[in-house]
Amino acid sequence: MIRYVAIKLLEALIAVWGxxxxxxxxxxxLGDPVTLLLPIGAxxxxxxxxxxxxxxxxxxxxxxxxxIGQVARGDFGESFVFNRPALEVILERMPATIELSLFxxxxxxxxxxxxxxxxxxxxxxxxxxxxxxxxxxxxATPVFWLGIMLILFFSVDLGWLPTGGYGTFAHLVLPGVALxxxxxxxxxxxxxxxxxxxxxxxxxxxxxxKGLMPRTVLFWHTLRNALIPVVTMIGILIGELLGGAVVTxxxxxxxxxGRVIYQAIEAKDFPVIQAGVxxxxxxxxxxxxxxxxxxxxxxxxxxxxxx
Numbered sequence: 001m002i003r004y005v006a007i008k009l010l011e012a013l014i015a016v017w018g019x020x021x022x023x024x025x026x027x028x029x030l031g032d033p034v035t036l037l038l039p040i041g042a043x044x045x046x047x048x049x050x051x052x053x054x055x056x057x058x059x060x061x062x063x064x065x066x067x068i069g070q071v072a073r074g075d076f077g078e079s080f081v082f083n084r085p086a087l088e089v090i091l092e093r094m095p096a097t098i099e100l101s102l103f104x105x106x107x108x109x110x111x112x113x114x115x116x117x118x119x120x121x122x123x124x125x126x127x128x129x130x131x132x133x134x135x136x137x138x139x140a141t142p143v144f145w146l147g148i149m150l151i152l153f154f155s156v157d158l159g160w161l162p163t164g165g166y167g168t169f170a171h172l173v174l175p176g177v178a179l180x181x182x183x184x185x186x187x188x189x190x191x192x193x194x195x196x197x198x199x200x201x202x203x204x205x206x207x208x209x210k211g212l213m214p215r216t217v218l219f220w221h222t223l224r225n226a227l228i229p230v231v232t233m234i235g236i237l238i239g240e241l242l243g244g245a246v247v248t249x250x251x252x253x254x255x256x257x258g259r260v261i262y263q264a265i266e267a268k269d270f271p272v273i274q275a276g277v278x279x280x281x282x283x284x285x286x287x288x289x290x291x292x293x294x295x296x297x298x299x300x301x302x303x304x305x306x307x
Contacts, residue, residue: 008292012285019281020071023274024064033080033268054080067274076275081264086271090257090279096166097256100249101241103176108183109234115184116191116230117223123196131188138185147178147251164253175252179245183237190233194226235291236284 034047034056051057055066070077076086112135119131154174155163165171199222246258253259257276264272 008289012289015285016278016281020068020274020278021064023277024067025060027268027270027273028060030265030268030270033270071278076278077271079264079272080269081267081272082269086269086275087279089260089272090275093255093257093260094279096254097241097245097249097258100172100175100179100245100254100256101238103172104179104183104245105234105238105241107176107180108187108237110184111180112184112187113191113230115188117195119188119192120195120199128192132192135185135188138181139189141181143178143182143245144247144251146181147175147248150174150178151251164251166253166255171252171254175245175248175254178248178251179241186233186237187230191226191230194229195222198222198226231291235287238283238287 034051034054048057055063058066067077074087078084079086079089082089115131115135119128122128151163151174154161161170161174164175245256246262248254249256249259250262257280261273261276261280263269264276
C-alpha cells in the first residue's frame with residue numbers, strides 16, 4: 001500500500017506540473033496585460049517600463065523557468081490587479097467556495113442517493129420513471145439558466161431569498177440548490193444503474209437465499225458494492241466544486257475561487273490565473289487520490305489486487 005501511495009503521489013505531482021505548464025503558456029495567448037493596467041494614452045516608454053517591471057519583456061522560456069522556480073517556493077508572483085501575492089488572493093476566496101461546495105454536495109448526495117435507491121428498488125414502476133425523468137432533466141438543464149430562474153422566482157417574484165451575495169444562510173440557498181440539482185441528478189442515475197447491476201451478482205442472490213433480512217442485504221451487500229462508482233463520481237465532483245463553480249458563482253455574485261479566476265481572465269491577471277488553476281488542479285488530484293484509496297475500504301478485492 002505504501003508503494004502504491006508513493007506512485008500515486010508522484011503521478012499527482014506530474015499532473016499538477018503539467019497543468020501549471022499548460023496554463024502558463026495559455027495565459028500568454030490572452031494578450032498583453034499592460035494595455036489594461038495603464039490608462040488610455042500611455043506612451044510606449046511607459047508600457048515598456050511596466051513590462052520590464054512585471055518581467056514580461058523577457059523571452060518566454062526565461063519567464064517559464066523563472067515562474068517554475070517561484071512555484072517551487074510556493075510563490076506565484078504578485079497580482080497585477082490586486083497588488084498582492086496571487087496565492088493569497090486565491091486562498092482568501094477559498095472559504096466561500098468550500099462553504100458553497102459542501103452545502104451543494106450534501107444536498108446532492110442526500111437527494112440523489114435516496115432517489116437512486118428508490119429507482120432501483122421500484123424498477124418498472126411510476127416511481128422509477130419519475131426519478132429518471134427528473135434526473136435527466138436535472139443533468140440537461142444549464143446551471144446558469146437554472147440559477148436565473150431560481151432568482152426570478154424565489155427572489156424577484158416571491159421575495160423570499162436574496163438575489164446574490166454572501167454572508168448569511170439565505171445567500172447560500174439558491175446557489176447551493178442550483179449546483180445540487182446537477183449533482184443529485186448525476187448520482188441518482190449512476191447509483192440506480194450500479195445497484196441494478198449489483199443485484200444480479202451471485203453474492204446478493206446467495207444472501208437472499210440464506211434468508212438474511214432485506215435491510216441487511218440492501219445496505220451491507222448491495223449498496224456497499226454499488227457505491228464504488230458513485231464514490232468515484234463524488235471525488236470528481238468535489239474537485240470540480242472546490243475548484244470553483246465559475247458559472248454559479250458569477251450568476252449569484254458569490255465571492256469564491258471560480259469567480260475570482262473568471263475576473264482575472266478578463267483582466268489578464270496572469271499570476272492570479274496561474275495560482276488559481278494550480279490550486280484547482282491540486283485539489284482535484286488530491287480528491288481523486290483519496291477516492292482511489294477508499295476503494296480498498298469499499299471493496300476488499302481491490303486491496304488484494306494492489307498487494
